[in-house]
Amino acid sequence: MDEVKVIEIKKSVFEDNDKDAARLRAELKSRGVYLLNLMSSPGSGKTTTLIQLINRIKDKIKVAVMEADIDSDVDAVKIKEATGIESIQLHTGGMCHLDAEMTRQGLDNVKLQGLDLVILENVGNLVCPAEFDTGACRNAMILSVPEGHDKPLKYPLMFSVCDLVVINKIDVMPYFDFDLDKCREYVRMRNPKAQVIPICAKTGEGVEKLADWILKEVNNWKTT
Amino acid sequence: MDEVKVIEIKKSVFEDNDKDAARLRAELKSRGVYLLNLMSSPGSGKTTTLIQLINRIKDKIKVAVMEADIDSDVDAVKIKEATGIESIQLHTGGMCHLDAEMTRQGLDNVKLQGLDLVILENVGNLVCPAEFDTGACRNAMILSVPEGHDKPLKYPLMFSVCDLVVINKIDVMPYFDFDLDKCREYVRMRNPKAQVIPICAKTGEGVEKLADWILKEVNNWKTT
Numbered sequence: 001m002d003e004v005k006v007i008e009i010k011k012s013v014f015e016d017n018d019k020d021a022a023r024l025r026a027e028l029k030s031r032g033v034y035l036l037n038l039m040s041s042p043g044s045g046k047t048t049t050l051i052q053l054i055n056r057i058k059d060k061i062k063v064a065v066m067e068a069d070i071d072s073d074v075d076a077v078k079i080k081e082a083t084g085i086e087s088i089q090l091h092t093g094g095m096c097h098l099d100a101e102m103t104r105q106g107l108d109n110v111k112l113q114g115l116d117l118v119i120l121e122n123v124g125n126l127v128c129p130a131e132f133d134t135g136a137c138r139n140a141m142i143l144s145v146p147e148g149h150d151k152p153l154k155y156p157l158m159f160s161v162c163d164l165v166v167i168n169k170i171d172v173m174p175y176f177d178f179d180l181d182k183c184r185e186y187v188r189m190r191n192p193k194a195q196v197i198p199i200c201a202k203t204g205e206g207v208e209k210l211a212d213w214i215l216k217e218v219n220n221w222k223t224t
Numbered sequence: 225m226d227e228v229k230v231i232e233i234k235k236s237v238f239e240d241n242d243k244d245a246a247r248l249r250a251e252l253k254s255r256g257v258y259l260l261n262l263m264s265s266p267g268s269g270k271t272t273t274l275i276q277l278i279n280r281i282k283d284k285i286k287v288a289v290m291e292a293d294i295d296s297d298v299d300a301v302k303i304k305e306a307t308g309i310e311s312i313q314l315h316t317g318g319m320c321h322l323d324a325e326m327t328r329q330g331l332d333n334v335k336l337q338g339l340d341l342v343i344l345e346n347v348g349n350l351v352c353p354a355e356f357d358t359g360a361c362r363n364a365m366i367l368s369v370p371e372g373h374d375k376p377l378k379y380p381l382m383f384s385v386c387d388l389v390v391i392n393k394i395d396v397m398p399y400f401d402f403d404l405d406k407c408r409e410y411v412r413m414r415n416p417k418a419q420v421i422p423i424c425a426k427t428g429e430g431v432e433k434l435a436d437w438i439l440k441e442v443n444n445w446k447t448t
Contacts, residue, residue, distance in 0.1 A: 044371075094351075125351050126266050127320035128351070146370035146371075147265075147266055151267060154266065156294070171399075
């Protein structure tokens with residue numbers, strides 16, 4: 001099994017997270033590195049989606065992943081084994097979210113030189129991570145079909161702060177009462193500009209569209 | 225559509241939650257009311273499970289439900305319509321968990337006289353709710369098959385504090401890589417005394433066992 005770097009994240013001492021996040025974003029901009037903050041419930045398929053996505057884009061841009069988890073390093077190892085890219089594990093020591101300073105602690109352990117994209121896989125949680133700007137260029141989230149299409153009604157902030165909502169596990173749609181049109185409608189209630197991309201990370205269906213989205217995003221970030 | 229009481233929960237002022245929780249538990253004991261704290265990820269099927277469970281026990285014991293959500297009252301309405309029992313909605317105003325004082329604010333709005341069991345459906349979140357003793361007699365959680373059997377590795381505290389782990393959505397087991405034996409093993413790593421009960425809340429499979437567990441629990445609480 002591959003070994004990955006495991007970083008024990010310390011609690012932030014900064015008081016103004018919004019300011020710190022803006023500072024981090026400006027630094028990333030000046031280095032030409034795009035940071036994506038990926039959020040979701042536990043078990044919605046973040047890691048599997050990342051593996052599919054990275055294998056479609058790694059020949060076009062240079063990517064690294066930071067996997068945040070309360071404990072364990074299974075996700076970082078999985079990503080490294082399945083894609084070969086740099087993947088580090090951030091341990092939050094029980095904390096339910098990452099803020100900008102915690103994200104910076106992670107980035108300090110990534111070789112940013114020459115990198116185009118860093119994806120931060122946030123702690124699996126639809127509540128707290130939405131409250132903290134990590135300094136990322138964009139927030140994205142994955143909602144999986146078994147969780148139900150009503151989640152934008154129940155977790156409004158998460159859907160308000162995300163510019164991309166990936167609907168995962170569409171292969172099991174026949175076995176669940178999931179209404180994709182209703183879901184799109186609820187997502188737009190929270191964020192009218194949000195993009196919705198349905199995928200099946202297991203089979204790869206729809207992931208090409210996701211790859212196009214991120215490649216365009218990274219390109220815009222570097223050139224504007 | 226039925227109307228339900230909606231309570232806007234205020235942030236706690238108490239500093240020592242453990243003490244406050246112990247006090248609440250003692251009060252509930254003296255009144256003969258059993259409080260169950262039910263936790264899970266968003267979309268694991270808490271509400272559907274509760275409807276199935278309540279319809280199996282409501283002729284034997286008197287039950288009420290408190291539904292905690294950041295927003296919306298869809299769950300409290302669903303429970304009331306499907307079971308006819310008292311069901312109130314607690315709005316946490318963005319907060320990701322309930323502590324003992326917040327639970328007490330809810331209980332102040334329930335007619336406890338003659339009640340045997342109050343079920344608190346906590347905010348959908350595998351992280352923060354596990355950190356706060358609500359004053360409940362027991363903690364239980366639902367893990368649904370699509371979330372994956374590795375969750376006890378990633379969310380250790382949640383599985384450590386729960387005496388009952390309900391595995392829901394076993395009907396879709398053939399479509400997911402979920403290993404029930406491994407899951408049991410991981411649950412026991414966190415809490416060797418935890419009971420694991422597999423169910424399908426949609427069809428009712430296994431819910432009888434869950435009903436037996438809670439009836440026995442309530443009876444023990446009242447008689448010992």
